[in-house]
Structure formats: C-alpha cells, structure tokens
Amino acid sequence: MQKSTFSVNFFIRRTRLGKSGETPIMMRISVDGRYTELSTQRRVPVEQWSQSRCCATGKTAVALEINRHLDNLRSKASEAHQNFLAEDGYVDPYIIKEFLLGKHRRQRLFFEVFEEHNARIASLVGKDYDRTTYHRYMLCLRYFREMMAKQTKAEDFPIRNLSHEMVRDFEHFLKTKKRVALNTMIRYMKCLKKVVNLSLANGWMTVNPFAGIKYAEKKVIREYLTMPEVNRLREKEFSIQRLEMVRDIFLFCCYTGLAYIDVHNLRPENITEDAHGRKWIRKQREKTDVEFYVPLLEYPLQILAKYKDHPLCKERGTLLPVYANQKMNSYLKEIADFCGIKKQLTMHIARYTFATTITLANDVKLENVSKMLGHTSTRMTQHYAHVMNDSLAREMDRIAPLVDCVPKKE
Known part of the structure; x- marks a missing residue:
C-alpha cells in the first residue's frame, strides 16, 4: 500500500454572511497535495468561530452540536481515506467528497x-x-x-x-x-x-485524455508482382527442391488470393465442384471466419495435383506442403534473387498480386474480387488493389475513337 498524505480542515465563508449574521462552515479535504471543498450543512455566527481550532466556540447546545457534527465528518473522511487506500491502493479528495455526499460509486481501475x-x-x-x-x-x-x-x-x-x-x-x-x-x-x-x-x-471518467489528439495514418504503397514478374517465376527452373516447392505455393496464392494461414490449412474438404464441373475453393478465412469462394484456374489445379502425394501433405491432411511463414519468406528472398526480382517477396505479396495483377487488371469487378478475398466490404479490398498503367491504357484506348477524332472543316 502506497503512502498518502491526508488532512481535513474547517473554515467559514465570511463573504456569504446571512441576514442573521451567520456564515456557512466549509470542509476542505486534502490528499497528496490536492484538495476539494464541500459544505458541512452548518452555519455559525462569525464571532463564535475559532479558525485556529477549526470549531465553534462556547458551550451552547448549538455550538456543541456543530462541533460533534464536524468531528463526525472528520472521522468519516479519515476512515474513508484509509479504506479506499487499502482496497484500491489509491485515493483522491474527490472520491472522499463523493463518499461523504452519498454519491460514491466504486471507482473503476x-x-x-x-x-x-x-x-x-x-x-x-x-x-x-x-x-x-x-x-x-x-x-x-x-x-x-x-x-x-x-x-x-x-x-x-x-x-x-x-x-x-x-x-x-x-x-x-x-x-x-x-x-x-x-x-x-x-x-x-x-x-x-x-x-x-x-x-x-459509463461515467467512470469525466475528462477525455485524448482531447485535442488526432492521428493520420501514413499511406502505404502495397507491393505486388506484375504479370511479367509472375511469368518469370513460373518459367524459372530450380535445382533446389525446397525453392521449387515454395515458388509453387507462392504462385498458387497469386492465382487464388489465399493468405498464408489459409493456404497452410487448406484441406481436401475445402475443394468443391459446381454443376458445370468447375472446381472451387470454399473455405472460411482463418483470420476472420468469413467464408470465401475462389474458382480454381488450370494452373493452381496443376500445383495441387503436383503435391497431392507429398509426405508432408499426407502427414497433416493438407493439400500443400507449406513451411512456417518465416521460413517461407526467407526462401522467397532467395527465389527473388534467382529470378532477378528486386522486390522483397513475402507470402502476403501473393495476395496483393491476386487482387491487382490477376483480377482487377483483367477487368474483374471490385465486388467480385472482394468476395474472393473474403472481405466484408469493398473498402477493405481497395487497400489491396492498385490501378495499373496497363489498365489505364486500355481504358484510354477504349475512349480514344470517341474523343480523339479530328473535326471536319466546314
């Protein structure tokens, strides 16, 4: 229990002298250098008050009653100070004041x-x-x-x-x-x-400590691979098996948008087939439990077939032999060096690549990309997606015949 200084004093308000010549008696509670004041609900003639002794003078019944009341208030305040300090390890004069006024609620920590x-x-x-x-x-x-x-x-x-x-x-x-x-x-x-x-x-605080504080997030440019970089990865032949495997899993995520934890836990029951024979990934995101659907293109299907009998897949009951995220990212750095890619490859870049290069750059609607990523709103998807120069060029080519023609001379 921490040490605490405490004192109670009584004084009169000479500036509030009533017609009867009496003035209110006030109580001052001080704790650790802070204080608050409250009325004792008693009045006394100015000449019958001793400020040095903080009490009414004389032996009249009124004076005796006032002094008993003040002693009682002092005792209650002292007891409250000790109790709050023992129970909460902290006390301030305002808590004691609320207690004496019958307004105290247990302070929240x-x-x-x-x-x-x-x-x-x-x-x-x-x-x-x-x-x-x-x-x-x-x-x-x-x-x-x-x-x-x-x-x-x-x-x-x-x-x-x-x-x-x-x-x-x-x-x-x-x-x-x-x-x-x-x-x-x-x-x-x-x-x-x-x-x-x-x-x-809830009324547990009265002053907002965040008043006047504002924050502005720094806009982050999300890294992603362009289609030539994706193709460079696809075409690269590795003599080291672990690098080939990590490359394949990374590309699988580029073509499906799966986050690391979702591809790590991808199981046979997550693959479904629709009425037209198309295979889909149907799964709940590990991060949010939001269900998402992604149609599987031919290339990611080839990757699944390539690793279906891998010992690690059989041991875990998963579809791909995914290493720990830290190890995957470490190997991706090696892969980037081998392929001459200057960007710092991580598993999450694959998800950005799916959103930007694979889908939106090929005119897939933002709403559909959002659903495939398992986002609950397109606002979340916009953080992933980038407008690429190729996409801008296609849009301008589309409108060029409409606006770029030379007007005929009259």
Whole structure:
C-alpha cells in the first residue's frame, strides 16, 4: 500500500454572511497535495468561530452540536481515506467528497476495465471481431502494463486518472521502446481510445485524455508482382527442391488470393465442384471466419495435383506442403534473387498480386474480387488493389475513337 498524505480542515465563508449574521462552515479535504471543498450543512455566527481550532466556540447546545457534527465528518473522511487506500491502493479528495455526499460509486481501475473489455472482445471473435483485432487489444494492454511498470509499483490505478500526459507517454513508449511503425502505433492508440470512450460513456471518467489528439495514418504503397514478374517465376527452373516447392505455393496464392494461414490449412474438404464441373475453393478465412469462394484456374489445379502425394501433405491432411511463414519468406528472398526480382517477396505479396495483377487488371469487378478475398466490404479490398498503367491504357484506348477524332472543316 502506497503512502498518502491526508488532512481535513474547517473554515467559514465570511463573504456569504446571512441576514442573521451567520456564515456557512466549509470542509476542505486534502490528499497528496490536492484538495476539494464541500459544505458541512452548518452555519455559525462569525464571532463564535475559532479558525485556529477549526470549531465553534462556547458551550451552547448549538455550538456543541456543530462541533460533534464536524468531528463526525472528520472521522468519516479519515476512515474513508484509509479504506479506499487499502482496497484500491489509491485515493483522491474527490472520491472522499463523493463518499461523504452519498454519491460514491466504486471507482473503476484501468487494467481491470481493459481486461474486462478484452474478455468481451474474445467472446465475439468470429462474430463481430477477428482474432487479429483481439490480439492487438491484448498487446496494447500488455505494452501499457510494461510502460507503467517502469513508472510506478502500483499494480493498477483509477481509470479516471488516465491523463493526456499518460496517453502521450504511451505513444512515445511504442515508438521508442517497441519501435513500431507509425500506422501500427496509431492502431494501438485506437485500442486505448476505445477503452477510454467506453469509460466516458459509463461515467467512470469525466475528462477525455485524448482531447485535442488526432492521428493520420501514413499511406502505404502495397507491393505486388506484375504479370511479367509472375511469368518469370513460373518459367524459372530450380535445382533446389525446397525453392521449387515454395515458388509453387507462392504462385498458387497469386492465382487464388489465399493468405498464408489459409493456404497452410487448406484441406481436401475445402475443394468443391459446381454443376458445370468447375472446381472451387470454399473455405472460411482463418483470420476472420468469413467464408470465401475462389474458382480454381488450370494452373493452381496443376500445383495441387503436383503435391497431392507429398509426405508432408499426407502427414497433416493438407493439400500443400507449406513451411512456417518465416521460413517461407526467407526462401522467397532467395527465389527473388534467382529470378532477378528486386522486390522483397513475402507470402502476403501473393495476395496483393491476386487482387491487382490477376483480377482487377483483367477487368474483374471490385465486388467480385472482394468476395474472393473474403472481405466484408469493398473498402477493405481497395487497400489491396492498385490501378495499373496497363489498365489505364486500355481504358484510354477504349475512349480514344470517341474523343480523339479530328473535326471536319466546314
């Protein structure tokens, strides 16, 4: 339990002298250098008040009743100070004032509220939230604990005391100690802000520590492969089997849009056949549990056939022998060097390539691309998709006969 300074004093308001010559008696509660004041609901003649002793003078019944009332208030305030400090490890004068006025509700603690919020998010994963969002909230909570552990020994603190300064401190902590990029930092701050908004709505906080703080994410240019680069990968012959296998899986994702975790867990039951004999991938995204459908072109079907008897596939019951993501990305760097591709290949670039080069650049509608990627809105798909010069050129070629003709002279 932390140490805390505490005092109670009584004084009169000489400026509020009534017609009867009496003035109100006020109570001042001070805790750790902060104070608040409230009325004692008692009045006393100015000449019958001793400021040095903080009490009414004389032996009259009125004076005795006033002093008993003041002693009772002092005792209640002192007891409240000790109890709040023992139970919560923290107390301020405003809490004691609310207690004396009968308005006190148990103060909510920051980490307690954050943990309750995250538990609620966990129960809604797959319904309203994906696992990535849940993990981001958990990391935000963990990082805030780490920051506070360097500043104080207290295990928790009242959420009403979360200040503007603490918000700025957390920004600095994320940038310097965790070395996160600007957009990642903003996502963590949005997690914290959501907990703050929840607390403001419930009356657990009265001051918004995010007031005046605005964030602007840096626009990220998503890397993707052009069709010549895709063909260069397809045509390259590898003498190293592991590189050939990783290349094939990467290209499978380029032609299907699957994210790493989805291709890693792709199983025979995820392949369906429609009434026309066309094969489809029908699966729920591991990240969001949103169902998606992708028709399989001839090339990805060839890749599936190539690895159907691979020992790793038989062992796992999967369709492709996918390594760990870190290992896949490491091998992709080697593959890029062999193929003369200057871009830093990762498994997720395959998904961007599907959205941009394979589909949108070939006039597949954005709405259809969105469904194949398992997005819940086209706004999400727009982050993946890029307008390519070839697509722009085709559009301009289409309208050229309409606008580029030379007008006949009259």
